[in-house]
Amino acid sequence: xxxxxxxxxxxxxxxxxxxxxxxxxxxxxxxxxxxxxxxxxxxxxxxxxxxxxxxxxxxxxxxxxxxxxxxxxxxxxxxxxxxxxxxxxxxxxxxxxxxxxxxxxxxxxxxxxxxxxxxxxxxxxxxxxxxxxxxxxxxxxxxxxxxxxxxxxxxxxxxxxxxxxxxxxxxxxxxxxxxxxxxxxxxxxxxxxxxxxxxxxxxxxxxxxxxxxxxxxxxxxxxxxxxxxxxxxxxxxxxxxxxxxxxxxxxxxxxxxxxxxxxxxxxxxxxxxxxxxxxxxxxxxxxxxxxxxxxxxxxxxxxxxxxxxxxxxxxxxxxxxxxxxxxxxxxxxxxxxxxxxxxxxxxxxxxxxxxxxxxxxxxxxxxxxxxxxxxxxxxxxxxxxxxxxxxxxxxxxxxxxxxxxxxxxxxxxxxxxxxxxxxxxxxxxxxxxxxxxxxxxxxxxxxx
Amino acid sequence: xxxxxxxxxxxxxxxxxxxxxxxxxxxxxxxxxxxxxxxxxxxxxxxxxxxxxxxxxxxxxxxxxxxxxxxxxxxxxxxxxxxxxxxxxxxxxxxxxxxxxxxxxxxxxxxxxxxxxxxxxxxxxxxxxxxxxxxxxxxxxxxxxxxxxxxxxxxxxxxxxxxxxxxxxxxxxxxxxxxxxxxxxxxxxxxxxxxxxxxxxxxxxxxxxxxxxxxxxxxxxxxxxxxxxxxxxxxxxxxxxxxxxxxxxxxxxxxxxxxxxxxxxxxxxxxxxxxxxxxxxxxxxxxxxxxxxxxxxxxxxxxxxxxxxxxxxxxxxxxxx
Numbered sequence: 001x002x003x004x005x006x007x008x009x010x011x012x013x014x015x016x017x018x019x020x021x022x023x024x025x026x027x028x029x030x031x032x033x034x035x036x037x038x039x040x041x042x043x044x045x046x047x048x049x050x051x052x053x054x055x056x057x058x059x060x061x062x063x064x065x066x067x068x069x070x071x072x073x074x075x076x077x078x079x080x081x082x083x084x085x086x087x088x089x090x091x092x093x094x095x096x097x098x099x100x101x102x103x104x105x106x107x108x109x110x111x112x113x114x115x116x117x118x119x120x121x122x123x124x125x126x127x128x129x130x131x132x133x134x135x136x137x138x139x140x141x142x143x144x145x146x147x148x149x150x151x152x153x154x155x156x157x158x159x160x161x162x163x164x165x166x167x168x169x170x171x172x173x174x175x176x177x178x179x180x181x182x183x184x185x186x187x188x189x190x191x192x193x194x195x196x197x198x199x200x201x202x203x204x205x206x207x208x209x210x211x212x213x214x215x216x217x218x219x220x221x222x223x224x225x226x227x228x229x230x231x232x233x234x235x236x237x238x239x240x241x242x243x244x245x246x247x248x249x250x251x252x253x254x255x256x257x258x259x260x261x262x263x264x265x266x267x268x269x270x271x272x273x274x275x276x277x278x279x280x281x282x283x284x285x286x287x288x289x290x291x292x293x294x295x296x297x298x299x300x301x302x303x304x305x306x307x308x309x310x311x312x313x314x315x316x317x318x319x320x321x322x323x324x325x326x327x328x329x330x331x332x333x334x335x336x337x338x339x340x341x342x343x344x345x346x347x348x349x350x351x352x353x354x355x356x357x358x359x360x361x362x363x364x365x366x367x368x369x370x371x372x373x374x375x376x377x378x379x380x381x382x383x384x385x386x387x388x389x390x391x392x393x394x395x396x397x398x399x400x401x402x403x404x405x406x407x408x409x410x411x412x413x414x415x416x417x418x419x420x421x422x423x424x425x426x427x428x429x430x431x432x433x434x435x436x437x438x439x440x441x442x443x444x445x446x447x448x
Numbered sequence: 449x450x451x452x453x454x455x456x457x458x459x460x461x462x463x464x465x466x467x468x469x470x471x472x473x474x475x476x477x478x479x480x481x482x483x484x485x486x487x488x489x490x491x492x493x494x495x496x497x498x499x500x501x502x503x504x505x506x507x508x509x510x511x512x513x514x515x516x517x518x519x520x521x522x523x524x525x526x527x528x529x530x531x532x533x534x535x536x537x538x539x540x541x542x543x544x545x546x547x548x549x550x551x552x553x554x555x556x557x558x559x560x561x562x563x564x565x566x567x568x569x570x571x572x573x574x575x576x577x578x579x580x581x582x583x584x585x586x587x588x589x590x591x592x593x594x595x596x597x598x599x600x601x602x603x604x605x606x607x608x609x610x611x612x613x614x615x616x617x618x619x620x621x622x623x624x625x626x627x628x629x630x631x632x633x634x635x636x637x638x639x640x641x642x643x644x645x646x647x648x649x650x651x652x653x654x655x656x657x658x659x660x661x662x663x664x665x666x667x668x669x670x671x672x673x674x675x676x677x678x679x680x681x682x683x684x685x686x687x688x689x690x691x692x693x694x695x696x697x698x699x700x701x702x703x704x705x706x707x708x709x710x711x712x713x714x715x716x717x718x719x720x721x722x723x724x725x726x727x728x729x730x731x732x733x734x735x736x737x738x739x740x741x742x743x744x745x746x747x748x749x750x751x752x753x754x755x756x757x758x759x760x761x762x763x764x765x766x767x768x769x
Binding site for chain 1: 496504
């Protein structure tokens, strides 16, 4: 798999094959955990309207029949750092999910948060041959987009047509069959580091799994956490993961911007670990049990043991009987969280989030579970901030419905109902090689 | 210093070295060892094994195919030895023989029903079964065929009843006519099949008598004629088949009615009507020829003919011839 762009088409075929078989696995490769869900597709609309489930995003088509998480090893900043450790972690998660589902999965759809995603807005326009926009015209106008210089070793992860304009009419979702003279398209392109993706693909391939799709976790957590109105009117989703914080901006149900900073909950943990001179595991434990962002007077008297568990204590009495107040813990956590939010604010400003009609910000991901984050985020990001939890999907275990599973759930929706990417359209006939048989067939089809 | 790229087996190597060192070192060494033990990741081969076992075909094979295959293979191997196979065959034969020889299946009595005493005797003689014997050894179909070979038996039903009784329900062939041939008298049924021989006509006075070649093949026609000739019943002596194609009704006083080949019953009925009106048959006639349906022809006796001519004033020259 050398060129990610060309393999995207193959992945779509894989996805079709997986749908035929009815079982597909979802793999969220994160920095702190690797989640694997097994979906079973029962065909469209098994549930009727009277069941109260509406097919709004295709989430009634499938059912989660297996779910497993494992602590992620060998992943840093959402990127594969140690190949075989990552492979083992993926294997653990996939095996446990398969065991729960009691079915073998061969196709997997993966998402990751790192690899320095960069957004580009592309525009292309085309004079139509005849007045009616055909499928080929759409392909041609997508091909006519001016490709920016992505940089060495960078690959296209998403390339979604966001908006079509015909003459002076803009905001068209589907221009096919409409009459006009000049077709223009706006496309959102997300590029990532190619090598990072190749590493991840290699890890998945080592687990005997076929990749049926790949997505950026900033995008998929936006799909699951933003409600329909927010996606329509404009909103940003902040996915606070372990090693990276992803941002995605949606408007008119399309992602128009995505980005990730390489900072997340693991940095908070390492701050605690360094500040209090305790192991990372203990730091993670007291962060999740006692962490917070707003100190009150009572927190001064709330003493936390940081000496470690009976199994991990050092044997030194003084070291093992250390205590800190919760205020101290908050004092360590808060600056780092503030820094992350400041970073988010800066990138949102750069992306022009101010100019959107609605500026809703939704915080999700495991890091968003810190108590008091909504208050702090309100102060930094603006008034319209809420904590988001992913959409409910059928069969998802209660333990996997939290904010930490936003990208896994989003990936389920992405698997069931993927957005049109530019490789979903047929290749324009001019791009075929001159002596290609397909070009000849195409010519016959067009002329008779 | 630990190597940067470590294999997961490294704590085992360090543990031995660490046991020499005092206080905190064993603990430090024990930590990764426990960590390694707690590693939840399956090995590549156990992962593959689990995936293979979850494959639908493999699961089906393991659940159904493998036990069947093992069973078949076991039986085949066991039967592979000639001696064992022979032993099994004799064992089975013995079992079968023992089972068949049980008193529940023994037939010790044959009961004939639906037959007259002489026929029952004949049937019993025809059985040729060395009773008592096992009901498995009786070939009922062959016995039935043997019994049905008897002329007087129309059909026979054989059943082995409880209590070791072989019940033979015989339907007798009913004689409907007596056929007189050169060799003697024979009782025949309506299909012309021989039922039994007859010594004297007087043994069966109620049955009509038929005679002539091929009479047995037209018994039903003869019966119809007999039934039609009911008004003349007291005078009928019998029916004679002429030329294997038509009937003569023979009455007493040597009278004969020559019936046509086609529609003899109708012709006879016409004669009876004539008889009723004109009292034909009581007159001094030898034969009534009905073979032509345009007109019946009468032959008078010579005396009657002479009397008729004399009455008409005709004088005939007669001689003794």
